[in-house]
Amino acid sequence: AERGSLSASERRADGRRQTRETKSVSMASTSMMMRCARSRQPLRIECAHKKGSGSTKNGRDSNSKRLGVKVYGGQHVTPGGIIVRQRGTKFYPGDNVGMGNDYTLYAKCEGVVAFEYKAKRNRQYVVVKELPETGDVTPTALAQAAASKGETLTRKQKNLIKYAELGRPGSRTYE
Secondary structure (H helix, E strand, O other), rough: OOHHOOOOHHEEEOOOOOOOOHHHHHHHHHHHHHHHHHOOOOOOOOOOOOOOOOOOOOOOOOOOOOOOEOOOOOOOOOOOEEEEEOOOOEEOOOOEEEEEEOEEEEEEEOEEEEEEEEOOOOEEEEEEEEEEOOOOOOOHHHHHHHHOOOOOHHHHHHHHOOOOOHOOOEEEEEE
16 A cells, blocks of 8 residues: 555655655756756866975075174284184184184183184184283374384274374263
8 A cells, every 4th residue: 555655756666665865866856957968068177277386495694693703813803803603613712812602712701812723633713912011001092102112003093193182982972
């Protein structure tokens, strides 16, 4: 009796009952096939056309660290003045020279910088040779004394004598 109550479209070919969900799925797929048959082209599913861009591996740089020798041999240095900025120990601290955490060499006292090479250890040392206590004598006065003795003057001494009337930089008083 149950078989007779179903219409012919709701019965399968093998005689089993067809549920409503499968019926709606099969109707949707047949309607899709009918549309494809009408267009006379095979069913095409299109994808996005955005092309994948490659990653750029260059294009970044770090700021320069301004390494190197800051005060050369024969030049005057004040206490705490940086002599060499370096990575690692290219130069080693000698007398009156200290080394910071980042291997920076600095002067511990006032004096003249000298670079020494010790072949036994194959190392370059930076040394600060202390100046004799000159009291309140300025470099300009020392240059003028050297000129009066007839000694050959360095370029720095010549400039100190030439610009003596201006006074020391930073100590000028304007009236």
